Amino acid sequence: MRKIPHRPFLLVLSSTLFSLAIARDTLTPADPLPDGETLVSAGDKFTLGFFTPPGSTNRYVGLWYNEVSVLTVVMVLNRQNPIKSSTGVLTIASNGSLVISDDNSTVIWSTAATNLANPVAQLLETGNLVIGEAESAVNPDKAAWQSFDHPTDTLLPGMKLGWDLRTGLNRNLTAWASSSDPAPGPYTMAMDIQGDPQIFLWSGSTRTWRTGPWNGLRYSGIPEMQTYSMFTFAYVENQDEIYYSFNIGDPSIISRLIVNQTGSTQRFVWLNQTGSWNLFWFAPKDQCDSLSPCGPNGVCDPNNSPICDCLQGFVPKSPTNWALRDGTDGCVRKTELDCRNRTDGFVKVAEAKLPDTSSSIVNMTLSLDDCKAKCLSNCSCVAYASANISDGGTGCITWSTGLTDLRLYTFAGQDLFVRLAAKDLVSTSNKSHSSGAPTVVIVVTVVLGTLLLTLIGCCLWRRRRRRIRKARRESISYGGHYNIDAERSRENNVDLPLFNLETIVEATDDFSMENKLGEGGFGPVYKGQLADGKEIAVKRLAKTSVQGSDEFKNEVMLIAKLQHRNLVQLIGCCIHGEERMLVYEYMPNRSLDAFLFDKSKGALLDWQALHQIIMGIARGLLYLHQDSRFRIIHRDLKASNILLDKEMNPKISDFGMARIFGGDETEVNTRKVVGTYGYMSPEYAMDGIFSVKSDVFSFGVLVLEIISGKKNRGIYLSDPKLNLLGRAWSLWKDGTALELVNESLGFAFPMTDVLRCIKVGLLCVQERPEDRPTMSSVVLMLGSESATLPNPRQPGFVTTRVPLEMDSSSSKQDSVSINEISVTMFEGR
Ligand SMILES: *[C@@H]1O[C@H](CO)[C@@H](O)[C@H](O)[C@H]1NC(C)=O
Ligand SMILES: *[C@@H]1O[C@H](CO)[C@@H](O)[C@H](O)[C@H]1NC(C)=O
Ligand SMILES: *[C@@H]1O[C@H](CO)[C@@H](O)[C@H](O)[C@H]1NC(C)=O
Ligand SMILES: *[C@@H]1O[C@H](CO)[C@@H](O)[C@H](O)[C@H]1NC(C)=O
Ligand SMILES: *[C@@H]1O[C@H](CO)[C@@H](O)[C@H](O)[C@H]1NC(C)=O
Ligand SMILES: *[C@@H]1O[C@H](CO)[C@@H](O)[C@H](O)[C@H]1NC(C)=O
Ligand SMILES: *[C@@H]1O[C@H](CO)[C@@H](O)[C@H](O)[C@H]1NC(C)=O
Ligand SMILES: *[C@@H]1O[C@H](CO)[C@@H](O)[C@H](O)[C@H]1NC(C)=O
Ligand SMILES: *[C@@H]1O[C@H](CO)[C@@H](O)[C@H](O)[C@H]1NC(C)=O
Numbered sequence: 001m002r003k004i005p006h007r008p009f010l011l012v013l014s015s016t017l018f019s020l021a022i023a024r025d026t027l028t029p030a031d032p033l034p035d036g037e038t039l040v041s042a043g044d045k046f047t048l049g050f051f052t053p054p055g056s057t058n059r060y061v062g063l064w065y066n067e068v069s070v071l072t073v074v075m076v077l078n079r080q081n082p083i084k085s086s087t088g089v090l091t092i093a094s095n096g097s098l099v100i101s102d103d104n105s106t107v108i109w110s111t112a113a114t115n116l117a118n119p120v121a122q123l124l125e126t127g128n129l130v131i132g133e134a135e136s137a138v139n140p141d142k143a144a145w146q147s148f149d150h151p152t153d154t155l156l157p158g159m160k161l162g163w164d165l166r167t168g169l170n171r172n173l174t175a176w177a178s179s180s181d182p183a184p185g186p187y188t189m190a191m192d193i194q195g196d197p198q199i200f201l202w203s204g205s206t207r208t209w210r211t212g213p214w215n216g217l218r219y220s221g222i223p224e225m226q227t228y229s230m231f232t233f234a235y236v237e238n239q240d241e242i243y244y245s246f247n248i249g250d251p252s253i254i255s256r257l258i259v260n261q262t263g264s265t266q267r268f269v270w271l272n273q274t275g276s277w278n279l280f281w282f283a284p285k286d287q288c289d290s291l292s293p294c295g296p297n298g299v300c301d302p303n304n305s306p307i308c309d310c311l312q313g314f315v316p317k318s319p320t321n322w323a324l325r326d327g328t329d330g331c332v333r334k335t336e337l338d339c340r341n342r343t344d345g346f347v348k349v350a351e352a353k354l355p356d357t358s359s360s361i362v363n364m365t366l367s368l369d370d371c372k373a374k375c376l377s378n379c380s381c382v383a384y385a386s387a388n389i390s391d392g393g394t395g396c397i398t399w400s401t402g403l404t405d406l407r408l409y410t411f412a413g414q415d416l417f418v419r420l421a422a423k424d425l426v427s428t429s430n431k432s433h434s435s436g437a438p439t440v441v442i443v444v445t446v447v448l449g450t451l452l453l454t455l456i457g458c459c460l461w462r463r464r465r466r467r468i469r470k471a472r473r474e475s476i477s478y479g480g481h482y483n484i485d486a487e488r489s490r491e492n493n494v495d496l497p498l499f500n501l502e503t504i505v506e507a508t509d510d511f512s513m514e515n516k517l518g519e520g521g522f523g524p525v526y527k528g529q530l531a532d533g534k535e536i537a538v539k540r541l542a543k544t545s546v547q548g549s550d551e552f553k554n555e556v557m558l559i560a561k562l563q564h565r566n567l568v569q570l571i572g573c574c575i576h577g578e579e580r581m582l583v584y585e586y587m588p589n590r591s592l593d594a595f596l597f598d599k600s601k602g603a604l605l606d607w608q609a610l611h612q613i614i615m616g617i618a619r620g621l622l623y624l625h626q627d628s629r630f631r632i633i634h635r636d637l638k639a640s641n642i643l644l645d646k647e648m649n650p651k652i653s654d655f656g657m658a659r660i661f662g663g664d665e666t667e668v669n670t671r672k673v674v675g676t677y678g679y680m681s682p683e684y685a686m687d688g689i690f691s692v693k694s695d696v697f698s699f700g701v702l703v704l705e706i707i708s709g710k711k712n713r714g715i716y717l718s719d720p721k722l723n724l725l726g727r728a729w730s731l732w733k734d735g736t737a738l739e740l741v742n743e744s745l746g747f748a749f750p751m752t753d754v755l756r757c758i759k760v761g762l763l764c765v766q767e768r769p770e771d772r773p774t775m776s777s778v779v780l781m782l783g784s785e786s787a788t789l790p791n792p793r794q795p796g797f798v799t800t801r802v803p804l805e806m807d808s809s810s811s812k813q814d815s816v817s818i819n820e821i822s823v824t825m826f827e828g829r
């Protein structure tokens, strides 16, 4: 998490001397406010008074948070007219003018006079200082003057950034010149109402960043807004006003938007627990945020190298500069438009930040189809897009000049349709878009091809499986103790301790109930203590489905060789008659589910701990899938199989159990033993097909459970049919994915990290196994801030339907194929 301390002001003022004075929120002509006294809003939220910025001796009248322990000034009245001594007075004159004067009654700063009979100035709980008629409370809508109309560098909830068209008032934010001088600096954030209105950051007279137009839900250039569920954003555009503002649903949350002294805009949220401002969002963020780095008709993609590319159908205007990574000249058409003959078409640019709309034309009543027709019929139109994406896309923006400052996002961008000559429509993608017939041919070919490949694959698998089985039988009868084959035994010949039954009985106090840690799918687990004091966990395997003792030992040997910091270490086994036991290191913090699904314990895990757990599981699973010498598919990954050590490092347990239990089970056993409803991928639950991608699915469920603190089977009130996956998916689609996050995290977490994890989780639970990433990509995606993530498709099982044949043993025919496939995949490397 990133914490930027606010300008560390120290109030050099004598207010403490006066702190016993009764707090008031109103200034009357008879009762001025001398330096040292303060006005406090009715609910104690804001304080108005005299202050001195650090490194300065000047006095200013400003407004700061009363409840925030770090002095944070949000408004300065006389930012350009400091008082040189601490003898200033703030008065409301009888002519209704607010006046700051010094001891010689020299007016330092004042507002215009107002026609009020009994003028008062009142500090409202919103942080608005208003001048009005002395009645009960001043209504800001009828105020003669209000500080919200004259922002300093901070936008508070309810403040408007934008224009009052009736009066020509342009409310904008201007940064302080320096941390010791509140005078206006060079950086401003202001709304430009030409074309489709946008907010720009300015450095002097140069524009440095733009929000893009409002698209009905958020600013086109601030995709993150889609995830900020605790804020409500308002964009109002009518003949009287055009402005942007925000509000916060929960009144205890304190948040502000500022323009800082180095020309960035930042949003902070106050964290009461840590007593600091948390940097929630800022812009500009990356190279593509600077204004039009790729020039007209260029596309900026921060995840590409170089970041600039030309739109389809365009080539660099100055190839030399372009090659030198200077894209500012932009791109020109390969083929001129052919408007008269009406042969032009449009290419879609997805996930885009709309190009500069300063000279665009907007019509909110047109549909997207009408918009296309309108654009086609006007020869100067070069692109169009929806003006309001909130309801599937309505309204129409058209561009008639070059498309500047166009960039791409990984999520929450929108579609832009760029006009191209017919010739260029197909050229780059080189795909047939034209008639239906070729598409059919392609589809048929692909389907046939896939079928053929599958058939061949199946045959090969069967043959391979037969060979492997044969080899395995041979190697076992050949007789090595724990050598599956010669190669493996040569590599590592560690002896696995064989415990005798007495030792275990003693350690676990004869498997006493007090020592029972839990009951897993494979049998009960007991805590034990060896004679030397070492703590162990003993898994007593269910007797029914165990292999012969040699085969068992072989498998256990194999599994004992798997060593990774995110796997529970197997330290031995015990075989006695029918009885088979596995001895593991003991994990004092038990399993993850106890923490996740328990409110009181869950609060112990902050985001950093959760993230460490997610990463650890991913690494452990990657090792099982890929890096260990034997590809192990876990088949029963779930929260109760993730154990936590003293430092809360996650350790996967029960891996290789499928191996120990052998593949030759009947369907019932296999199904009962392997897989837990809620974590099983659709293809496994429905068809019994499993692969590394079924583990990836379970991992995805686990990630979403870790983030939400909810079990996948939980019922949600808004739509009981939706399970956790369904809920995560619908929130994601609505752009409110952060609502998924466990409330016990508050909002003390880095939004982008959490969103990345949610997205990875959703990618892992996609319906089709081939869409899911491998664990190696998962580890990459989780670990790198710059990795691009594809957009997830609908997850499997978004409703809690019961998988076919879940608890039935009737379908013998199926079981054969199920086991064949599973065993084959399992043995494959
Ligand atoms: C106030 O006036 C006196 C006399 O005119 C002058 O000496 C003093 O510097 C003034 N003080 C301020 C703060 O301007
Ligand atoms: C309003 O009254 C104040 C104090 O009496 C005076 O300084 C100011 O000039 C007056 N403003 C106008 C516009 O008359
Ligand atoms: C900001 O507002 C002030 C006052 O309305 C105006 O003079 C200035 O031009 C504005 N700046 C920009 C960049 O719009
Ligand atoms: C966008 O569309 C939605 C739904 O049709 C509507 O409620 C909203 O007012 C529209 N927003 C704008 C800015 O037109
Ligand atoms: C302004 O904001 C940017 C982005 O958050 C930050 O990197 C920079 O340090 C800030 N400048 C100041 C003076 O706080
Ligand atoms: C913030 O914490 C302080 C003490 O640390 C407490 O007095 C205050 O009520 C808290 N405020 C909120 C809004 O929780
Ligand atoms: C468009 O029409 C003009 C004449 O009107 C013709 O010369 C030209 O070849 C046509 N272009 C295409 C692409 O059909
Ligand atoms: C929007 O388009 C409709 C249909 O073409 C037209 O009637 C209307 O006048 C247009 N509105 C504006 C503001 O241009
Ligand atoms: C075509 O578009 C241009 C620029 O957008 C506009 O000025 C012109 O009025 C439009 N022509 C027609 C016929 O709508």
Ligand SMILES: *[C@@H]1O[C@H](CO)[C@@H](O)[C@H](O)[C@H]1NC(C)=O
Pocket: 427, 428, 430
């Ligand atoms: C399109 O594909 C054809 C055949 O593969 C190739 O000859 C042609 O050069 C391609 N066109 C472009 C623009 O890549």
